[in-house]
Amino acid sequence: MTERDEIDVLAGEYVLGTLDAVERAAASLARRRDPALETAIAAWEARLQPLADAVAPVEPPKSLQAKIEAMLPVAQFAPIGALERQAQRWRRAALAASALAACLLVTIGVRELSRPEAAGTYVAVFQKDDASPAFLLSVDLATRVLSVRPVAAEPPAGKSYQLWIALEKAGGVPQSLGLIDTQQSTTQRALAVYDRASVERATFGISLEPAGGSPTGRPTGPAFHAKLIKTAG
């Protein structure tokens, strides 16, 4: 098989759904880094779409719509339950992926985040889903040095990503930690003004803002969130 065949078969199995959990997780990560795979997946989605169109529609229970609409985040920062579900899901995905996808994870920077000195290092992973950008944030709690590593995070034209912290003792009101450079990993010390315990429990958010950052000093665009997870070792 040619390389293109290999990619098309992987993409085809991904879209058909026949990959097992570990392979799926690996492919989900790989598509973010590999435009050829991403394109091949989109091509299969389009090719097989007529089969989806032929599936008989089923009305969902009437009560669901109101329930869903009540779940849509009103505030910029999602309710804690949703955050925890997100974090749990990511942990599960990370576990499933760890065996097969260790090499893929390396390419998105986990290696940097889990070097031996990582004992005091915490990581937050911002990865809403397979198709949107991801950010890896790491914080050394001892020095409060923070670094952000973007992955496939090209903002739409005229927009910037902005990093926020919401501290319990500040009532959960997000405070800006500055704009994120989407081209490269950046290190900064904006956390130095906060104490260790607060940072450890804080929620971090990344929102999409007009170029140059939020005009209001609060998140205004779609946001995603994460809490710090202690790295192993």
Add this chain to the structure above:
Amino acid sequence: MAARAEVASARAAGLRLLAPTGAAGSRLAFLIERIAARDRAAFSALYAATSAKLYGIILRILRRRELADEVLQEVYVQIWERAAYYDAAKGAPITWMVAIARNRALDEVRRKTAVSIEDTPEVMNLAGEEEHPLDRVEKSQELARLSQCLDALDSNRRELVLLAYREGMSREVLGQRFSRPPATIKSWLRRSLLQLRDCLGQ
């Protein structure tokens, strides 16, 4: 707000909104754009126009209503959150939404133990399903074309592809179904996918 009127018109337009391309597709694209701007009325309109379709797809894969309900909720919350990232250049709105729904359902079903083979209905006849009103309205050229290419596959491979795509069967479950080891299923899939791709000529 323009999108309020969309709610009513989306309901009235009903399933015609589900056409993958053309005016109805751009209707959905418009709603998604409004949702990206956090327009809740547009969200209601999109839900009214698409939830039965997505629910049908999810339910078919997950089989259990309580699971399907949960996944449908997550899918629409994701649509709300991801609307700003929808890129019309990369595909039709409904294809984007179906991909979100199927990916969530498949992640869910792969996490669980395999569905017992006794739970799985016979694969439905494609020709039979084309009788469905949806298809009479939108009996697309694409479906006819794909159907031809599926028929051109070796012996039972058409059924294999349909069971995988629509029922979300894993290689293991397909292996039980066809009394073959998963490795054989894998090579069948591989060959069928390449044949399909070449037949569809895209």
